Amino acid sequence: MNSQGALGTTLLLVDDDTIQLELRSLLLKKSGFTVLTAASPVEAIAMIVRDRNPRVDLAVLNYEMPVTNGCVLAAYLRTRYPQLKIILHSGAVDIPENQTLCVNSFIAKGEGVARLLQQISVLLGYKAEVARSATSLEAYREAAPGSF
Secondary structure, three states, X not given: OOHHHHOOOXXXXXXOOHHHHHHHHHHHHHOOOEEEEEOOHHHHHHHHHHOOOOOOOEEEEOOOOOOOOHHHHHHHHHHHOOOOEEEEEXXXXXXXXXXXXXXXXXXXXXXXXXXXXXXXXXXHOOOOOOOOOHHHHHHHHHHOOOOO
């Protein structure tokens, strides 16, 4: 996705794997997004309450996290922000279908960051091509070998 389409777009990333969270945040920021991060659903909810409902266009949630899972967080977010786009981005593949009703799409972490960028583009209605920004993807590859 080109950075022109991403400008002015805010993403919320929630994942208890803080290394992956920061790497994805870095890549998405390099792609032009404003990125808010939380290391747990509780932290994400606290941030939303504390910041008095910051404008978020799309949330990318991990499934398996302490205290509660990403689908419970998605249901919470969906009731408060019905127009929010939500991607479940997880390594878990055995998620019960009835738990995924509040998400717009599921992207397995093994599908890579380019696939995540593509789905963000689709859900937000960007006409821009999926970016394979050499700088962004190469930086991610170097920082997280084997993530693609």
